[in-house]
Amino acid sequence: MSTTIGNLVDRCFREYLEPMDDLNSYTAVASGSGFSDSATSISFNADLLTQEEEDMMDAGTIIECEQELMYCTDIDTVNNTITVVRAALGTTAAEHLAGKIIKIAPVFTRKAVFDSVVDQINNLFPTLFAVDTQSVTTGTGYSLLGTYDAPSTHNYLVSILSAISQYTDFSSGSDTTGVNFAPVTCSLIELPNPFTYTDSEGTERTITYSTGPDVAHAVQFAGISSGHTAYVTFKKRFIKPTAESDTLATVGLDNEYEPIIMAGVSAQLLAGRDIPAVTTDYITDQMSVQGYPVGSSNSLRNSLLQYQQLLLNQARKYLRAKYPEAVSVNGMVYGIQA
Numbered sequence: 075m076s077t078t079i080g081n082l083v084d085r086c087f088r089e090y091l092e093p094m095d096d097l098n099s100y101t102a103v104a105s106g107s108g109f110s111d112s113a114t115s116i117s118f119n120a121d122l123l124t125q126e127e128e129d130m131m132d133a134g135t136i137i138e139c140e141q142e143l144m145y146c147t148d149i150d151t152v153n154n155t156i157t158v159v160r161a162a163l164g165t166t167a168a169e170h171l172a173g174k175i176i177k178i179a180p181v182f183t184r185k186a187v188f189d190s191v192v193d194q195i196n197n198l199f200p201t202l203f204a205v206d207t208q209s210v211t212t213g214t215g216y217s218l219l220g221t222y223d224a225p226s227t228h229n230y231l232v233s234i235l236s237a238i239s240q241y242t243d244f245s246s247g248s249d250t251t252g253v254n255f256a257p258v259t260c261s262l263i264e265l266p267n268p269f270t271y272t273d274s275e276g277t278e279r280t281i282t283y284s285t286g287p288d289v290a291h292a293v294q295f296a297g298i299s300s301g302h303t304a305y306v307t308f309k310k311r312f313i314k315p316t317a318e319s320d321t322l323a324t325v326g327l328d329n330e331y332e333p334i335i336m337a338g339v340s341a342q343l344l345a346g347r348d349i350p351a352v353t354t355d356y357i358t359d360q361m362s363v364q365g366y367p368v369g370s371s372n373s374l375r376n377s378l379l380q381y382q383q384l385l386l387n388q389a390r391k392y393l394r395a396k397y398p399e400a401v402s403v404n405g406m407v408y409g410i411q412a
Contacts, residue, residue: 076321077329077332078321079188079317079325082191082332089360090340091181091343099178100178101120101175101178102118102176103170103173103176104117104154105173108169108171108172115155116176118154118155118156128151131178132146135179138177138184141166141184142160142161142162142165142167142185144159144160144161144162145158182343191335194334194342195327196314198312198335200232201386201390202312203232203309203312203393204230204310204311204326205397206310207307208306209305210304210305211301211302211303212239212299212303217295218265218269218271221281222282229283229287230312231262232308232309234260234307234308235397236397237260237305239255239256239295240254240302258304259295260295260296260304262293262308263292267282285314313326337378341379
């Protein structure tokens with residue numbers, strides 16, 4: 075089962091941002107008392123709070139449930155309810171079920187960690203990239219990637235790494251076996267978005283990409299007859315996550331990239347902050363376990379960035395070894411097998 079973005083957010087808290095012996099003060103939505111996206115009164119589980127923590131939920135305190143921040147305006151310690159202003163600091167009001175954790179005055183909000191994970195994924199390209207292999211039927215003109223009713227994520231494609239097709243005897247123009255494959259020459263063509271085309275039945279269609287890069291794509295082959303099955307391997311941008319339920323596989327990330335993202339998230343969130351000593355010691359210990367001790371002359375943030383760069387370089391070398399750059403002349407990629 076692929077890791078989700080939410081799993082990665084949890085791991086950032088667990089391994090870097092929230093030491094187990096210095097957890098953020100928290101309670102939970104009371105049993106049987108979930109609340110809608112418009113409710114302003116929240117029932118909480120008082121059994122999870124000390125008196126000092128309960129006192130923290132006074133007027134003006136920020137609390138967090140999932141990715142929503144709320145301002146406390148009043149607390150009723152008899153009925154264990156708090157009155158809140160929803161969707162604080164640009165977050166989005168949402169329904170929250172009974173049992174969901176409520177953090178009190180969080181040092182690092184879940185929304186901030188999620189946004190930082192998204193930033194780090196976007197920043198991985200072009201040092202790292204996703205790989206996507208697709209089956210394309212060769213044609214005399216271009217072969218459009220995607221259709222009006224299934225545009226998919228073809229607009230995230232960047233370039234061609236390699237391409238193979240059913241072997242053709244070029245002297246006769248006939249397919250000799252139908253099962254043997256050989257490298258072929260092709261190019262990735264950028265088309266306007268939206269792009270109008272005529273389908274195989276003669277009907278005019280329009281393909282539109284509403285998110286991601288503002289471009290459509292097609293492949294054009296050279297020196298090969300129409301009607302053959304080709305397998306084209308593309309370099310691809312990572313797809314921007316939009317929810318914690320998105321998986322790394324959907325984004326295009328290997329699970330091995332998780333430590334790179336976590337180090338970057340921690341460095342980004344620690345920048346300019348006065349970090350408690352217990353958190354500093356915890357992160358230092360975690361990095362030592364990974365074989366990268368923090369030197370006394372380095373700030374914690376700089377050490378995290380250096381560690382991230384080390385991991386990036388290792389991943390980049392592996393990726394370049396597995397997918398060498400194809401030979402490209404005037405935009406045409408000449409037959410190289412990865």
